[in-house]
Amino acid sequence: MAKRILVIEDDELIAQIYDRQLRAEGYEAKVLHDGKSAVATLTSENFDLVLLDIMMPGMNGLDVLRELKKNFKSAKVPVVMLSNLSEDSTIKEALHLGAVGYLKKIDYLPAQAISEVKKFLS
Amino acid sequence: MTALTTPPISERIYRFGQFIEKTVFIVVIFGIGILGSTYLLNIEVANRDFLFLLSGIVAIYTLLYHQFVYSRQPTISVAFIDALVYATFISLLNHATGGLQSPLFFLYLLPIISVRLNLGSKLPLAITLFISILIFLELLLTVNPNPTSINIFLASFDPDAIYSSATDILSILLVGLYIRSISIELSHENEQLTQIGKLNEELKRVDRGKDEFIQIASHEIRTPLTALRGGLAVLLAGNVGKLTRDQQDFVGKLSGAADRLSAVAEDSLNISALEKHRLNLKISPFDLPALSARIISEMQTEAGSKKVKLVLTDHPHTLPKALGDEARIETVIRNLVSNGVKFTPSGGSVTLSIRSSGGKIITSVKDTGVGIPPEEVHNLFRKFYRVENVMNESTQGTGLGLYIVKLIMSLHGETVGVESELGQGSTFSFTLKAAPHG
Numbered sequence: 249m250a251k252r253i254l255v256i257e258d259d260e261l262i263a264q265i266y267d268r269q270l271r272a273e274g275y276e277a278k279v280l281h282d283g284k285s286a287v288a289t290l291t292s293e294n295f296d297l298v299l300l301d302i303m304m305p306g307m308n309g310l311d312v313l314r315e316l317k318k319n320f321k322s323a324k325v326p327v328v329m330l331s332n333l334s335e336d337s338t339i340k341e342a343l344h345l346g347a348v349g350y351l352k353k354i355d356y357l358p359a360q361a362i363s364e365v366k367k368f369l370s
Numbered sequence: 371m372t373a374l375t376t377p378p379i380s381e382r383i384y385r386f387g388q389f390i391e392k393t394v395f396i397v398v399i400f401g402i403g404i405l406g407s408t409y410l411l412n413i414e415v416a417n418r419d420f421l422f423l424l425s426g427i428v429a430i431y432t433l434l435y436h437q438f439v440y441s442r443q444p445t446i447s448v449a450f451i452d453a454l455v456y457a458t459f460i461s462l463l464n465h466a467t468g469g470l471q472s473p474l475f476f477l478y479l480l481p482i483i484s485v486r487l488n489l490g491s492k493l494p495l496a497i498t499l500f501i502s503i504l505i506f507l508e509l510l511l512t513v514n515p516n517p518t519s520i521n522i523f524l525a526s527f528d529p530d531a532i533y534s535s536a537t538d539i540l541s542i543l544l545v546g547l548y549i550r551s552i553s554i555e556l557s558h559e560n561e562q563l564t565q566i567g568k569l570n571e572e573l574k575r576v577d578r579g580k581d582e583f584i585q586i587a588s589h590e591i592r593t594p595l596t597a598l599r600g601g602l603a604v605l606l607a608g609n610v611g612k613l614t615r616d617q618q619d620f621v622g623k624l625s626g627a628a629d630r631l632s633a634v635a636e637d638s639l640n641i642s643a644l645e646k647h648r649l650n651l652k653i654s655p656f657d658l659p660a661l662s663a664r665i666i667s668e669m670q671t672e673a674g675s676k677k678v679k680l681v682l683t684d685h686p687h688t689l690p691k692a693l694g695d696e697a698r699i700e701t702v703i704r705n706l707v708s709n710g711v712k713f714t715p716s717g718g719s720v721t722l723s724i725r726s727s728g729g730k731i732i733t734s735v736k737d738t739g740v741g742i743p744p745e746e747v748h749n750l751f752r753k754f755y756r757v758e759n760v761m762n763e764s765t766q767g768t769g770l771g772l773y774i775v776k777l778i779m780s781l782h783g784e785t786v787g788v789e790s791e792l793g794q795g796s797t798f799s800f801t802l803k804a805a806p807h808g
Contacts, residue, residue: 261597265604272609303589332592335585354592354632357603 250276251296251369256286256312257330258304262353266299269358283307287315290322296369299361300347302331302338310338313345326368330361588639595635599628637770640701644777651698651781655691655805658699658731662722665703673711679719680707689724690804692731698778699802703733705771706798710737714795726804734799742790750788751776775800 253275257263263279270277278295280286284307290298298316302309309329316322328349329342339350348368351361480497602625604610606618613621659682666682673680692699703722710720718738725732742750749755751772772786779786779800790796 259593259597262593262600265597265600268604268609269600269607272604272607332589332596333585334588353596354599354636358600359603359607 250274252276252278252294253297253299254286254290254295255279255299256281256283256304256309257299257301258282259301266358266361269362273359273362275362283309283312283315286312287322290316290325291319295325297365298325298327299330299365300327301353302329302333302342310341310345313342313347317346328365328368584639584642591635591639595628595632599625599632602628634770637774641770641774641777644774644781651695653693653695653782655693656696656699658692658724658733658802659685659689661696661700662703662724662733665700665707666722669704669707669711672708673720676711676714677716678711678714680711681719681721683721683723685724686726689726690731690807692802693805694782694802695778698781702775702778702800703735705775706735709771709798710735710739710796713737714739718795729804730801731804732799732801734797736795736797738795741792741794742788742796743792744790747788747790751786 253270255263255266255270255277257266257279258281260281263281267277267279278289278293280289281304283304286298286300287307300309300312307315309331313327313329316325316327323346326348327346328351329339329347330351330353331338331342332353334352342350349365351364353361356364480501602621606613606621606625662682666680670680707720707722714720714737720735720737723734723736755769755773775798776786782802784801786798786800788796788798
C-alpha cells in the first residue's frame, strides 16, 4: 500500500509542487494550508510522515508540532520540518520539540527532499 | 555598527578633573569646619561639635551631589536644594566666625543656582561680577560711611580695609571665573551626553531593524525561489506532463537561471548574517581530512562534467584535529574547490592537500587553471568581484564566493593566502589552529 504523506505548507504553489512530486513517486499525498486543520486531520487520520512548514499564518509549524506531540495518536508520526527559516535557534527548537529532521527548503529540490525523508518511512 | 560605549579622552580627563575638584572641595570644607570649631572651642564646646557635624553634612552632600547629579541634566529642585544647603552653610559659618562682613554674600547663591540650572556661562559670570561690585562698594562705604567729598573719601582709606577688599574682590572674581568654567563644561557635557545617548538609541534601533530585515527578507526571498526551482524541476522531470525535447531544453535553461538566482540570494543572505556575526561560530575540534574527502567525493560529478580531476593528497596519519566551525569550513573548502574547477580547463586537475606546521593545519587548494593576473590578486577577495573571463567560456558566479571565504576565515581569526602564475594555475590556502592532542 502506498505510504501516506501529509504536507502542511501555506504557500499553495510550493504545496502543489510537492504534491505532484510525491504522487509522481507513488506516494499518497495530502496537502493542508494551515496549522489548525493539520492538527485536526492528524488526530483523526493516519499518516506515515508529515512535512511541516514553520512560517504560516495563525498557528505556526512549531505550534503544530507542540500540539501533535501532546496527542497520543499523532505523537507517533515522524515529522520533518521543511522551512526556509535557517536560524540555529529555530532548528534547535524544532528538533527539541520532537521533529525527526529539518530541511532548509531552498537547499532541496522536491525530489531531493523526498529522497532525504525516505529513511523515516519505515 | 556598534554602539558607542567608551567615553572620549576629553571626557575622561574632565572626569579626572572633577575628582580632583571634589577632593579639594571636601578638604576645604572640612578645613573651614575645623578652623571654625577651634575658634568656637574658646567659647562653647557644644557649638564646635555642631559645626563639625554641619561641615560633615555639607561635605557628604557635596560628594553625593557630584557623584550622582553633577553630570546629569540639572533640575530646579536640585538647584534649590543645593542653594539651601550652601545658604545654611554660609550663614552658620558666618555666625561661627564672628558675624558677616556683608549680608550681600548671600547673593552668591544666585550664581550657584544659575550654574545648577545650566543657564549658560554668561549669566552666572554677570551675577557674580554684579555682586562683587556691590560688596566692594559696601566695603568702601563701611570704611567711611559719610564721605563729604571725593578727597576726604580717598584720604579716609584704611590700608587694611583696602587690602581686605582687594582680596575679597580677587577671590570673588576667581569664584566667577570658576563658575563660568564649570558652566561651560556642564553645558558641553550635557549636550554631548544627550547627543551620544540619542545616537546610541538610533544605532540600536537600526541594528534591531537590520536583524529583523535579514530574517524576514531571507524567508520572503527564499519562498518564491523555492517554488520557482522546485516547480521547474517537477516540470522538467515530466511530472506535470511529458515535455518535447525542445521544451525540455528550454525548461532546463530556465532551471539553470533559477539556480543561479537562488545562489546569489543565498550568498547575499549568508554575507549579511556573517557580517552581523549572527552566525556565531561553533568552534570545536573536527576531522579535516574526513570532511575534505566527503566534499571531494560529493563534488566529483560537478568536476567530472567539466573533465577536471579532483584529487585529495595523502596526509600524515599523525595529523591533529583542526579547531574551527566545521560547517563554515565546509563552505570555505567548497567555494575554493568550486572556483578551482571553474577556472581550470578540461583535462586539468584540482588538488586538495592538508598538512600541519607549527601548531597550525594548512589546507591548500591547487588548480592547474588559467591563473590570476598579478594586478588582479588584490581585488580577488572583494565583494562582487569577478576575474575577467580569460577562458572564453561561460564561467558563471556571484562574485561572492571568495568574499565569503575571507569573511569566514576572518571570523576564525585566520587569513586566506593565494599564489598564482598566469597559465600555470593558482593555489589558495588557509590555516586553522590544531586542536591539542587527547
